[in-house]
Amino acid sequence: MISYQVIVMKANAEPRLDPFAFPSETTLRFILLIVAVISASLFMYSTLYVRYIETQGRLEPIAVSARACWDQYEPSFSLSADELAITGNAFAQCTEPLYTEFRNAAWLALGGIGILLCIASLLYSLFPILIMWREGLTPLDMQADMEDVVVYLKNLCQEMGIHPPTFLQKPASRAIGGRAFGAFGRYYVVLPTGLLNWFDNNRDAFRAVMLHELAHLRNRDVDKTYFAVAVSCAFVIAALIPFAFNLLGNSSAQRFIAIVQTITLVLLVYLTLAAVVRAREFYADVRASTYPGAQALSSLLATTLQPTFSAWQATTIAMLERLPHFKRHRWQFAFLLHPDASERRHILATTDRLFILDLWAAFGTGIAVTAVHDTIAGLSITTLRPILGHIDPWLESLAASLVFALLVVGIIGIGVWRGTFATLIRNQHSTRSGKLGIGLGLGLIFGQILSFDHIASIQDTLGLEQADRAMQFTLTIFNLLWSVLLLLSLYYFFRWMAAGASIWLHIAIFSRSPRPYYIAGLVVAGLWMTLWFEIMFLIRNADVLLITPNSIAVLFNFIFFFSLILHDITLQPLTLIALVSLWAFPLSAWLWQVRRTNSTSGPTWGFLDQIPDQAHLPTQQPLQVHPAFMTGLMGGLIYCVLLLILRLGLRFLLPESVWEADEFKLVLFYAGYIGLATLIQAGIAMKVARRIRSFGKFHGLFAAFTAGCVMALGALVTNLLFSGTVNAQFAWTTFSLTVNWGALLALLGMMILPKPSNQANLSQIKAVRSQ
Numbered sequence: 212m213i214s215y216q217v218i219v220m221k222a223n224a225e226p227r228l229d230p231f232a233f234p235s236e237t238t239l240r241f242i243l244l245i246v247a248v249i250s251a252s253l254f255m256y257s258t259l260y261v262r263y264i265e266t267q268g269r270l271e272p273i274a275v276s277a278r279a280c281w282d283q284y285e286p287s288f289s290l291s292a293d294e295l296a297i298t299g300n301a302f303a304q305c306t307e308p309l310y311t312e313f314r315n316a317a318w319l320a321l322g323g324i325g326i327l328l329c330i331a332s333l334l335y336s337l338f339p340i341l342i343m344w345r346e347g348l349t350p351l352d353m354q355a356d357m358e359d360v361v362v363y364l365k366n367l368c369q370e371m372g373i374h375p376p377t378f379l380q381k382p383a384s385r386a387i388g389g390r391a392f393g394a395f396g397r398y399y400v401v402l403p404t405g406l407l408n409w410f411d412n413n414r415d416a417f418r419a420v421m422l423h424e425l426a427h428l429r430n431r432d433v434d435k436t437y438f439a440v441a442v443s444c445a446f447v448i449a450a451l452i453p454f455a456f457n458l459l460g461n462s463s464a465q466r467f468i469a470i471v472q473t474i475t476l477v478l479l480v481y482l483t484l485a486a487v488v489r490a491r492e493f494y495a496d497v498r499a500s501t502y503p504g505a506q507a508l509s510s511l512l513a514t515t516l517q518p519t520f521s522a523w524q525a526t527t528i529a530m531l532e533r534l535p536h537f538k539r540h541r542w543q544f545a546f547l548l549h550p551d552a553s554e555r556r557h558i559l560a561t562t563d564r565l566f567i568l569d570l571w572a573a574f575g576t577g578i579a580v581t582a583v584h585d586t587i588a589g590l591s592i593t594t595l596r597p598i599l600g601h602i603d604p605w606l607e608s609l610a611a612s613l614v615f616a617l618l619v620v621g622i623i624g625i626g627v628w629r630g631t632f633a634t635l636i637r638n639q640h641s642t643r644s645g646k647l648g649i650g651l652g653l654g655l656i657f658g659q660i661l662s663f664d665h666i667a668s669i670q671d672t673l674g675l676e677q678a679d680r681a682m683q684f685t686l687t688i689f690n691l692l693w694s695v696l697l698l699l700s701l702y703y704f705f706r707w708m709a710a711g712a713s714i715w716l717h718i719a720i721f722s723r724s725p726r727p728y729y730i731a732g733l734v735v736a737g738l739w740m741t742l743w744f745e746i747m748f749l750i751r752n753a754d755v756l757l758i759t760p761n762s763i764a765v766l767f768n769f770i771f772f773f774s775l776i777l778h779d780i781t782l783q784p785l786t787l788i789a790l791v792s793l794w795a796f797p798l799s800a801w802l803w804q805v806r807r808t809n810s811t812s813g814p815t816w817g818f819l820d821q822i823p824d825q826a827h828l829p830t831q832q833p834l835q836v837h838p839a840f841m842t843g844l845m846g847g848l849i850y851c852v853l854l855l856i857l858r859l860g861l862r863f864l865l866p867e868s869v870w871e872a873d874e875f876k877l878v879l880f881y882a883g884y885i886g887l888a889t890l891i892q893a894g895i896a897m898k899v900a901r902r903i904r905s906f907g908k909f910h911g912l913f914a915a916f917t918a919g920c921v922m923a924l925g926a927l928v929t930n931l932l933f934s935g936t937v938n939a940q941f942a943w944t945t946f947s948l949t950v951n952w953g954a955l956l957a958l959l960g961m962m963i964l965p966k967p968s969n970q971a972n973l974s975q976i977k978a979v980r981s982q
Contacts, residue, residue, distance in 0.1 A: 250582035568626025577654015644709035648701035843914035847921025892953030
């Protein structure tokens with residue numbers, strides 16, 4: 212028998228990519244749905260509590276007292292990290308009663324989440340019983356005339372490597388589509404009477420349909436799908452309905468804003484649920500197509516298995532089609548709980564679509580994770596302050612940033628690796644990874660309106676912004692600058708992740724599985740994102756310095772304040788680790804690349820279809836680690852010579868009273884030692900990045916780091932030569948400032964470099980000739 216793989220290869224002239232090599236889109240969408248439900252529920256429960264204490268008259272007296280306390284505080288605003296901590300502690304003392312109420316709101320919201328998940332678990336466990344009772348299903352093996360069918364199905368399960376489920380018949384239905392459902396490891400497959408008739412009349416079609424249904428069990432998506440449905444139902448019961456009743460008691464303005472927020476959250480939950488259900492069908496089709504006898508599935512999708520629209524779905528699609536720039540073939544699928552047959556046939560023919568994470572998924576992820584981040588941040592702050600007795604910005608934002616990074620990297624990061632693999636195999640160039648960063652950033656910004664932090668805003672409660680227009684302007688500019696920095700950083704971060712993935716996929720393509728490689732990449736990306744978002748949210752929390760009458764003066768000094776924040780950040784050991792990982796992770800592939808330069812065999816895991824012997828992968832252009840190292844070493848030595856000349860010249864040109872003064876030594880250290888080293892490192896990085904066309908920016912960062920290490924050592928030795936002293940603290944300060952500031956300036960410099968005209972590609976698969 213000719214397998215379906217050969218038929219697909221003849222039709223498409225190139226083998227299909229294997230979407231099962233990476234975590235499936237079903238899993239990623241399922242995680243996003245859970246986060247979306249939790250975020251929406253946190254928003255609704257927190258809003259209910261805050262509205263309750265407002266109606267009870269408990270909030271206004273606390274806010275008035277806190278406002279009076281804060282008005283008596285007169286900060287000096289020296290614009291330093293210490294001043295930020297002092298001002299933050301003063302603000303926290305004044306607003307402690309408010310924090311207590313908002314902490315109660317957060318705990319109440321978490322308790323509501325617990326109740327919601329309990330309801331979801333109960334519904335999930337009852338779904339199989341309800342389905343069998345409602346549809347009148349009966350076990351197939353209890354019917355004597357179905358013995359041949361049961362034996363055939365069990366053999367099919369053995370062929371697919373799965374434990375046989377309980378097969379049920381739906382006597383009253385003449386449909387020809389089956390269904391797989393279940394809970395807690397007990398699975399069922401429904402066979403309507405119309406499908407059973409095909410066992411004798413159209414065995415090929417019967418086998419194709421059953422391969423699809425059993426593929427759900429093989430893909431392990433049944434539990435995810437039905438728990439997703441249960442969580443969505445529990446969200447409606449335990450969160451949406453109580454929140455909707457609460458809207459009736461609000462004012463018209465509050466009601467309008469709450470309705471808009473509610474519609475946004477409900478749409479997010481519903482569209483994510485629909486994406487989970489659609490994705491499982493795509494993956495089941497693809498899994499079924501890898502077994503002999505599935506060739507009838509494509510023709511069935513074209514004629515018999517066409518989905519029908521419900522009345523509200525048809526109405527929604529018709530409304531969307533009347534809007535400009537809305538096309539039916541793009542927008543109708545977002546509202547369908549079952550994919551369109553034409554799209555299923557397209558994905559059966561070419562699986563590239565399953566490797567692409569769309570921009571809206573990144574935007575939805577940003578909205579969903581924002582509420583989770585703000586809730587965890589609020590709870591960690593209110594928990595740590597009584598223990599520490601003061602504000603430690605790093606510790607307070609660490610837990611929330613870690614959870615945030617895990618969610619973002621787990622959802623978007625996997626999508627970046629999958630998309631990079633597809634574009635490299637198909638010899639294409641894509642900037643989608645950077646766009647995913649923009650989509651995520653916009654979701655984070657928009658999601659703040661729907662987050663716990665927005666509901667429990669101390670500034671809004673105290674009425675600080677409304678009392679002063681200058682303060683409103685200052686905070687608006689501050690938030691705008693923060694948003695621009697966030698978008699730019701995420702854009703380049705995901706481009707860095709895609710570039711690192713493309714390097715390591717050159718190595719992984721010849722291995723048995725890409726799993727160790729993308730796990731290592733995601734761990735590095737998660738650590739980097741944890742640090743960066745800790746910095747970003749630390750900067751955002753600095754708006755406490757702006758809620759004073761002289762906020763405009765503080766805003767004009769914001770750039771100076773930002774540089775001081777960066778100065779403190781560059782002294783952190785974690786910052787050094789993060790900056791080193793930018794080049795160390797991708798360039799460490801050079802050690803494996805050296806051993807694989809002569810390997811031209813095809814990948815063993817990247818394709819669903821068998822690759823003929825004629826297909827091969829061209830050798831990748833090797834990473835040029837050694838030239839980058841030598842350039843950095845030479846630049847570091849040149850700096851040491853220049854520094855020595857500078858110190859000798861100052862000795863001869865200036866009197867001893869000048870170069871022995873502490874103020875002169877401080878200026879010399881930052882301007883001469885650190886400033887000169889930073890500029891030279893940036894120049895070296897840009898030179899290497901321009902000269903090395905293949906992943907030149909990684910080589911540039913490595914060269915800058917090499918030069919920075921030599922420069923730091925030269926600075927310490929020079930200081931000893933001129934009667935200075937060196938201790939551990941001074942050595943660390945010199946090394947960290949030299950290397951970290953050099954890396955930061957090198958990053959900024961390479962961002963403005965023009966992009967090279969061509970880059971090394973992973974492969975160009977030759978046309979596959981039919982056998």
